[in-house]
Amino acid sequence: MHIHGVDMPGLADMQAAHANEMSVDYRELVDGAEITYSSHLPKIVAAIHRWFDAQLNDHGGDAMSHDKAAPAESQ
Numbered sequence: 001m002h003i004h005g006v007d008m009p010g011l012a013d014m015q016a017a018h019a020n021e022m023s024v025d026y027r028e029l030v031d032g033a034e035i036t037y038s039s040h041l042p043k044i045v046a047a048i049h050r051w052f053d054a055q056l057n058d059h060g061g062d063a064m065s066h067d068k069a070a071p072a073e074s075q
Contacts, residue, residue, distance in 0.1 A: 010050030017044050 014022065014037075022039040037048045 008051060009054045010047035010052075013043060013047035014051060017041075017047075022048075 017039065021041050022037065022044050025036045025038075027034050027036075037052075039045050039048065
């Protein structure tokens, strides 16, 4: 929000989600970190996708979606 503003697509629905409706998981990787957003509610899943699509569009060539990222290291 501090960088992209409060009008970022999907943000309002993500903020309105209750703790049991959306989860955000963080894990450290050898070369950085990974954050996974998930929900069982289609409305929240759609909001997450809108938010990430807007992030990818805003950051251009610096951003990459999970399907284009290098596979994570095996543990």
